[in-house]
């Protein structure tokens with residue numbers, strides 16, 4: 001069947017799609033928790049304050065089972081009470097802030113990477129990329145001069161930086177899954 | 179000083195725009211929509227054909243992720259919102275025509291006056307204290323979804339002088355795989371603003387564009403209550419189940 005075409009997420013998703021705790025895949029007390037953070041930039045190098053990032057990843061053992069309950073709701077008032085932190089849902093959603101910055105608190109994916117889907121005002125069709133935390137055979141399939149755009153930079157124990165450039169000299173590698 | 183862009187400038191650009199990809203999706207590089215200029219990659223996408231790719235699976239949602247009231251945007255406040263009450267319903271299918279079951283559908287929209295409940299929407303049209311404009315539901319076993327809401331108004335934006343968006347509802351959809359993710363907009367049939375809008379016309383193929391337009395469905399209208407629209411959605415992209423069957 002012919003697919004329904006994509007359209008931009010636009011500027012006004014902010015009261016609809018992000019939700020409290022959307023970037024907190026790991027329970028706050030999880031000793032294996034890591035922080036991944038960075039900026040989204042446009043082709044002029046300016047920060048993108050109205051991007052929305054979604055994350056999908058394996059748990060620490062590499063299993064991709066996910067679980068419902070990412071945006072668990074209060075049955076009385078419908079508000080988001082969020083994950084209970086016991087099941088790993090594997091899904092995160094974070095809007096960039098006024099500086100174009102995002103932060104994810106999660107666990108190191110057992111299969112080596114976090115999948116990222118990028119939406120933004122001005123972007124007519126979302127983009128997929130991946131965050132790698134070390135060498136991986138997959139990276140050999142990417143042109144060597146662009147490989148580093150898929151690799152997080154370890155800033156200190158448990159804190160990793162990953163910037164996304166939609167365009168320009170530092171343009172991030174984006175994928176087509178066909 | 180550059181001259182302000184007029185509708186005539188945009189009309190000319192739309193006429194001259196090259197045809198988009200065969201999939202029917204917009205080309206991310208679509209200058210008539212000015213915000214796209216600095217926000218699309220110029221390097222080609224890298225093709226991934228790994229049957230073990232994480233993206234061939236995806237997040238799952240369940241009954242704890244929604245409440246029954248979430249699908250009725252007219253019942254989220256003490257009073258009734260202003261506007262024309264409508265229902266929008268349809269099925270979510272994968273590209274093999276199979277229903278997408280138990281997955282999250284999210285919608286957001288302007289109110290009947292064309293104003294979003296968003297701090298950065300400064301269109302001088304009234305907010306409606308009885309309308310937020312956000313809904314969500316899970317698809318059923320046949321892939322069906324349904325929302326009750328009010329028909330959103332058209333609204334101005336600053337792409338060019340006198341730019342107006344046709345009335346639309348924003349939709350966000352999940353399939354069985356992250357590769358099937360879709361964010362799009364649903365339009366209403368016969369809107370006179372269609373030819374002027376660079377976002378709708380970023381879909382350059384007429385038939386593909388029609389797939390973004392709901393059908394008025396009289397049998398879905400409820401007597402003395404609401405007007406019915408039907409809109410089916412087909413998600414693109416491979417999924418793990420598809421890979422298994424293909425082996």
Ligand SMILES: [Fe+2]
Pocket residue numbers: 010012288343346348
């Ligand atoms: Fe909109």
